[in-house]
Amino acid sequence: MGDERLSVRTQVLLWTAQRASAVVLAVCVVVHLVTIIYAIRNGITAAEILGRTRGSYAWAGFYALFVAAVAVHAPIGLRSVLAETLNWRGAGLDLTVLAMGLALALLGFRAVYAVFA
Amino acid sequence: MSTLSVSVWRGTESGRFQEFTVPRLASQTVLDVVTYIQRTLDPTLAYRYACRVGMCGSCAMTVNGRARWTCRTHVDNVAQGERLEIAPLRNLPVVRDLVTDMTPFFDKWAGARGRFQGGATRKDDFARVAPGSPARQLADAGIECIGCGACYSSCDVVAWNPAYLGPAALNRAWTLVNDVRDTGNRARLAAVAGDAGCHACHTHMSCSERCPKQISPTASIAGLKRATMEAALKGEI
Numbered sequence: 001m002g003d004e005r006l007s008v009r010t011q012v013l014l015w016t017a018q019r020a021s022a023v024v025l026a027v028c029v030v031v032h033l034v035t036i037i038y039a040i041r042n043g044i045t046a047a048e049i050l051g052r053t054r055g056s057y058a059w060a061g062f063y064a065l066f067v068a069a070v071a072v073h074a075p076i077g078l079r080s081v082l083a084e085t086l087n088w089r090g091a092g093l094d095l096t097v098l099a100m101g102l103a104l105a106l107l108g109f110r111a112v113y114a115v116f117a
Numbered sequence: 118m119s120t121l122s123v124s125v126w127r128g129t130e131s132g133r134f135q136e137f138t139v140p141r142l143a144s145q146t147v148l149d150v151v152t153y154i155q156r157t158l159d160p161t162l163a164y165r166y167a168c169r170v171g172m173c174g175s176c177a178m179t180v181n182g183r184a185r186w187t188c189r190t191h192v193d194n195v196a197q198g199e200r201l202e203i204a205p206l207r208n209l210p211v212v213r214d215l216v217t218d219m220t221p222f223f224d225k226w227a228g229a230r231g232r233f234q235g236g237a238t239r240k241d242d243f244a245r246v247a248p249g250s251p252a253r254q255l256a257d258a259g260i261e262c263i264g265c266g267a268c269y270s271s272c273d274v275v276a277w278n279p280a281y282l283g284p285a286a287l288n289r290a291w292t293l294v295n296d297v298r299d300t301g302n303r304a305r306l307a308a309v310a311g312d313a314g315c316h317a318c319h320t321h322m323s324c325s326e327r328c329p330k331q332i333s334p335t336a337s338i339a340g341l342k343r344a345t346m347e348a349a350l351k352g353e354i
């Protein structure tokens with residue numbers, strides 16, 4: 001794999017996207033945790049969860065946003081971690097984390113759709 | 118007479134510690150200890166200093182595991198049970214014994230465009246910069262750097278990412294970004310942005326903790342992150 005580097009502007013925009021997605025994640029994680037604590041107060045069943053999420057555009061929208069934030073945040077962070085620990089840089093790394101981001105988005109959106117439809 | 122046990126690094130990157138016993142004196146600095154060893158016990162010991170008063174930045178070494186300016190570091194404050202371990206700075210090639218090659222360190226200052234670039238000619242009047250103006254205050258916060266390399270030696274990101282410009286070069290760039298007379302900031306912001314620049318910093322703050330001049334390169338780097346992000350969003354870099 002070549003040694004092509006992303007442009008400096010792209011590197012900065014990736015950093016910016018990671019910070020912005022971190023802000024979204026902070027809110028999403030809090031809402032998610034509060035929902036869990038609320039939801040399990042009488043025990044938890046699949047029927048109860050699906051009753052809340054099926055057909056709910058609000059929950060689908062919320063979890064779609066959550067998934068999108070994860071899919072942006074995790075690969076950019078992993079890119080730095082891998083560069084620093086394995087001394088791995090360049091196009092091979094960038095494509096690998098891009099694939100990971102796409103996989104996260106795909107699996108996440110599929111899960112959101114599964115509890116919505 | 119009380120004495121001090123001192124382990125001193127000998128050799129290059131591969132080498133070993135050598136033990137010396139040095140008389141313990143009042144108000145003794147770590148540089149006094151090294152100088153005593155070189156003048157009295159082993160004239161082949163290589164080390165570096167110039168001013169002895171905390172101005173030149175040439176005497177930094179790793180003392181009991183921490184990067185310090187040795188001319189202003191009192192043995193009283195750092196000896197652990199009357200023991201000292203003195204090694205060269207981390208993250209730089211070792212020339213010999215306690216002397217590191219500072220070339221990569223200063224090359225990175227150049228890489229961060231750490232040189233003032235003016236736009237005025239001698240026909241122009243003096244620039245008037247109000248001492249209390251926000252930009253001047255920001256520049257003031259970082260301007261007293263003596264180039265000792267203690268911060269660079271203490272930064273883990275420098276060890277993990279050899280291209281990383283490091284705290285001192287980025288701090289220098291930030292002082293120039295805040296110098297209203299400087300005309301080279303667009304290129305400078307591009308030079309200090311991204312994976313090898315300010316965005317590699319993890320805000321560990323080891324640099325700020327270890328800087329003998331109480332500068333906070335971390336704060337300067339945070340300023341650069343904001344400035345370069347704005348420039349990138351506007352498409353200027």
Ligand code: SF4
Pocket residue numbers: 271272273274275283284317318319320321322323324325334335338
């Ligand atoms: S704050 Fe940044 S520059 Fe300073 S030691 Fe930490 S990672 Fe290095």
Ligand code: SF4
Pocket residue numbers: 261262263264265266267268269284285288327328329330331332334
């Ligand atoms: S910022 Fe501080 S520690 Fe770093 S080179 Fe300058 S004076 Fe030394």
Ligand code: FES
Pocket residue numbers: 166167168169170171172173174175176177186187188189
């Ligand atoms: S000898 Fe100049 S700073 Fe220590």
